[in-house]
Amino acid sequence: VMAGSAVGIMQKGDVLERDLVEVGGKGFLPMVVTVTSDDKQFNFNKALLLTSSGASEKLTVTVRAEQPGEYNSRIYVGMFLPVLPPGLIYWLACLNYWLALAVVSLLPGLPLCLWPLLDGRLRRQAARDGRKFIYRLANRFVL
16 A cells, blocks of 8 residues: 555555445435445445435445555545445446446436437427528538
């Protein structure tokens, strides 16, 4: 683990356990909490957690110094609304934290974004406006 961090310098074979964060609290919605890292030397007491309102959980990390070297590893603790199954959110967070954040954030707005494609009147109006825009653009550059 990189010198100067909260963990400090470790010898090969050392094991260190640290408190990571306390999640939960006063929110009235349940949240899906994921804890991920690309470094295989980190073990978390709970990598996937579903919090309920009013309850809090303390997350800890166990660092095992297995390979010598200088490390600069990131730990991602994400709190997501449960719009997808928790296992799927955790799988996305393991692939990439930002991918999970984008999918969970965009999913509730997807029906609203697709509404103009589903409603016939809005679809015709969008096509008409698109044709007018292209016509104005063509006239501006051709003339």
